[in-house]
Amino acid sequence: MSELNLILLGPPGSGKGTQGERLQEDFRLPYYATGDILRAAVRDETELGRIAKEYMDRGDLVPDGVIIGVIGERVEGEEAADGFILDGFPRTVGQAEALGEEMDKLDRSITAALLIDVSDDEVVRRLGGRRTCAKNGHIFHVDFDPPKNEGICDVCGARLIVRDDDKPDVIRHRLDTYHEKTSPLVDFYEERGVLKRVDGELDPDEVGNRIRALLATLRLEEEL
Numbered sequence: 001m002s003e004l005n006l007i008l009l010g011p012p013g014s015g016k017g018t019q020g021e022r023l024q025e026d027f028r029l030p031y032y033a034t035g036d037i038l039r040a041a042v043r044d045e046t047e048l049g050r051i052a053k054e055y056m057d058r059g060d061l062v063p064d065g066v067i068i069g070v071i072g073e074r075v076e077g078e079e080a081a082d083g084f085i086l087d088g089f090p091r092t093v094g095q096a097e098a099l100g101e102e103m104d105k106l107d108r109s110i111t112a113a114l115l116i117d118v119s120d121d122e123v124v125r126r127l128g129g130r131r132t133c134a135k136n137g138h139i140f141h142v143d144f145d146p147p148k149n150e151g152i153c154d155v156c157g158a159r160l161i162v163r164d165d166d167k168p169d170v171i172r173h174r175l176d177t178y179h180e181k182t183s184p185l186v187d188f189y190e191e192r193g194v195l196k197r198v199d200g201e202l203d204p205d206e207v208g209n210r211i212r213a214l215l216a217t218l219r220l221e222e223e224l
């Protein structure tokens with residue numbers, strides 16, 4: 001396959017980050033997660049972070065005008081010449097249209113939008129138990145992936161916290177936002193013939209295997 005331009009779609013907590021990390025290792029492609037980029041900007045107190053923080057704390061999306069340029073810059077870069085993996089972008093039809101224009105401008109196209117399908121109940125269960133390292137951002141889960149010592153990061157020994165946007169009210173609001181603003185992208189990419197669905201409630205290794213199988217099929221189809 002000449003290039004692999006991938007989008008990971010799915011509600012918060014669907015495992016996009018986990019699968020994105022695996023894809024990044026498998027395909028040696030740059031991985032751009034807008035949530036991580038924005039959290040780093042908040043930590044570093046940049047202008048972007050200052051603007052984004054209030055939206056993020058409420059579980060709202062930052063305005064399209066703020067985030068579109070952030071991703072545009074990256075997909076245009078040399079690093080992304082053979083492809084990229086986007087996690088958490090696009091999240092609105094406006095963002096998807098802007099990405100489409102950017103791809104047209106570069107004479108490229110989206111290879112696949114992978115929808116990792118997970119029910120709302122499962123999202124609440126997953127995000128409610130999530131604990132994040134205050135220092136390096138590594139994620140644990142009280143039930144599924146507990147740290148060796150409660151409340152302490154296995155990797156660096158820093159304190160584990162509940163992200164403001166993983167608090168119950170905010171989780172519900174993020175889900176409402178997902179259904180209202182992001183789920184229309186399922187139709188958007190289906191109409192363009194690039195939507196691929198994966199059952200995100202399976203074991204993460206199995207989800208990863210299915211994604212690999214889907215991409216292998218795409219590759220074969222391209223060679224035919």
Ligand code: AMP
Pocket residue numbers: 012034035036038055056057059060061062063067087088089090091095165174
């Ligand atoms: P995430 O880690 O992907 O769940 O993102 C955390 C938060 O960052 C979201 O709840 C939004 O406030 C913000 N964010 C991340 N990606 C986007 C995006 N593409 N558009 C708008 N806001 C975003």
